[in-house]
Amino acid sequence: MSMEGVCMLKIVRARDYKDMSRKAANIISAQVILKPDCVLGLATGSTPIGTYQQLAEWNKKGDCDFSQVSTYNLDEYRGLSHDDPQSYHYFMKVNFFDHVNIDIANTHVPDGANPDADAACAEYDRIVAEAGYPDLQLLGIGNNGHIGFNEPDDHCFSKGTHCVDLTESTIQANSRLFDRIEDVPRQAYTMGVQTIMHARTILVVANGPAKAQAVHDMCFGPVTPSCPASILQLHPNVTVVADEEALALCEL
Ligand code: F6R
Numbered sequence: 001m002s003m004e005g006v007c008m009l010k011i012v013r014a015r016d017y018k019d020m021s022r023k024a025a026n027i028i029s030a031q032v033i034l035k036p037d038c039v040l041g042l043a044t045g046s047t048p049i050g051t052y053q054q055l056a057e058w059n060k061k062g063d064c065d066f067s068q069v070s071t072y073n074l075d076e077y078r079g080l081s082h083d084d085p086q087s088y089h090y091f092m093k094v095n096f097f098d099h100v101n102i103d104i105a106n107t108h109v110p111d112g113a114n115p116d117a118d119a120a121c122a123e124y125d126r127i128v129a130e131a132g133y134p135d136l137q138l139l140g141i142g143n144n145g146h147i148g149f150n151e152p153d154d155h156c157f158s159k160g161t162h163c164v165d166l167t168e169s170t171i172q173a174n175s176r177l178f179d180r181i182e183d184v185p186r187q188a189y190t191m192g193v194q195t196i197m198h199a200r201t202i203l204v205v206a207n208g209p210a211k212a213q214a215v216h217d218m219c220f221g222p223v224t225p226s227c228p229a230s231i232l233q234l235h236p237n238v239t240v241v242a243d244e245e246a247l248a249l250c251e252l
Contacts, residue, residue: 007219007220007233007250008233008234008238009204009218009219009232009233009238009239009240010238010239010240011219011239011240011242011247011250011252012239012240012241012242013242013243013244013247013252014207014241014242014243014244015243015244016207016243016244017050017207017208017243018050019243020050020051020205020206020207020241020242020243021048021049021050021051021053021054021205022050022054023241024048024051024138024203024205024241025051025054025055025058027136027203027239027241028040028051028055028136028138028203029055029058029063029064031135031136031201032064032065032066032069033064035135036065036067036068036069037068037069037070038069038135038136039069039070039071039072039131039132039133039134039135040069040070040071040072040134040135040136040137040138041071041072041073041074041134041136041137041138041139041191041196041199042071042072042073042074042092042096042138043073043074043138043139043140043148044073044074044075044088044091044092044095044140045140046140047140047141047205047206047207048138048140048205049095051138051205052095052096052099053095053099055096055100056096056099056100059099059100059101060099064100065101066100066101066102067101067102067103069102069106070106070107070108070131071092071102071106071107071108072108072127072128072131072134072191073088073092073107073108073109073110074139074147074148074149074190074191074196075088075110075148075149075188075189075190075191076088076089076109076110076111076112076188076189077112077185077187077188078112078115078117078163078185078187078188078189079112079113079115079185079187080112080113080185081112081113082109082112082113086177086178086183086185087112088109088112089109089112092107092109108124108127108128110124110161110189110190110191111123111124111189112188112189117162117163117187117189118163120163120189121160121161121162121163121189122161124161124189124191125160125161125195128161128191128195128198129198133195133198133199133200134198134199134200135199135200135201136199136200136201136202136203137196137199137201137202137203138203138205139196139202139203139204139205139229140204140205140206141204141206141211141214141215141218141229142169142170142173142214143169143173143210143211143213143214144167144169144170144214144227145214145217145218145226145227145228145229145230146167146170146228146229147193147196147204147228147229147232148190148191148192148193148196149164149166149170149188149190150164150190150192150193150196150228151164151165151166151167151170151228152167152225152226152227152228153225153228154225155225156192156193156225156228157193157194157225157228157231158192158193158194159192159193159194160191160192160194160195161189161190161191161192161195162189162190162192163187163188163189164187164188164189164190165186165187166184166185166186166187166188171184171186193228193231197231197234197235199235200237201237201238201239202232202235202237202238202239203238203239203241204218204229204232204238204239204240204241204242205240205241205242206240206241206242206243206246207242207243207245207246208243208245208246209245209246209248211242211245211246212245212246212247212248212249213249214227214229215240215242215246215247215249215250216249216250217229217230218230218232218233218240219233219240219250220250
């Protein structure tokens with residue numbers, strides 16, 4: 001037990017990135033085996049890439065069948081077309097969907113190409129609800145504690161899918177994937193915290209020292225909109241798979 005109190009989230013300690021990826025893939029694979037037509041909520045970013053690679057490997061071996069799975073991604077940059085190499089549509093295609101036997105018609109990402117933010121977000125909320133919400137939602141965590149693109153903000157706990165202005169810290173963090181920081185979109189459509197909390201199980205992956213404070217605050221800090229991930233303490237079924245560096249500030 002932590003000196004700081006009981007953590008409501010189940011924490012799985014991983015040795016390193018590879019171990020984190022394999023453990024997370026095992027949890028997702030178990031979900032797919034238990035319910036072959038499950039709904040998965042998926043994330044982009046650097047953290048889950050190894051998890052997707054591991055799942056693709058098991059899929060090739062015939063051990064994890066995605067043919068009946070449907071997926072709903074958390075977010076997409078506003079203003080990028082689906083085939084823009086910086087879009088999350090594209091990311092999911094090259095990092096996961098192209099490598100497994102998923103039916104691409106069953107994969108969903110918010111429509112960043114739709115300039116009508118209200119319509120794009122309302123439609124996304126509608127289809128996620130119609131699918132019955134994810135059986136398992138995979139999340140990364142931002143250095144500032146964001147989940148999806150729900151940035152620290154007084155109202156971040158109360159929203160469904162919506163358009164957000166990205167914070168300077170997120171623009172900085174994401175600029176590593178763009179040629180120039182000016183190219184990083186300033187807005188995104190994201191599933192809201194309300195939508196995320198509907199998932200029946202949640203799996204958070206985190207690695208590296210830059211995540212240590214956010215992981216600590218998510219697990220042991222107060223539940224506050226200044227760390228959006230802290231809301232997960234109120235969800236009944238959250239597992240955090242994190243490496244030693246990301247857990248460095250957690251006394252376990
Ligand atoms: C991505 C997403 C973000 C990332 C977070 C961490 O779909 O919703 O919340 O999970 O920014 O990103 P990485 O993994 O690149 O550190």
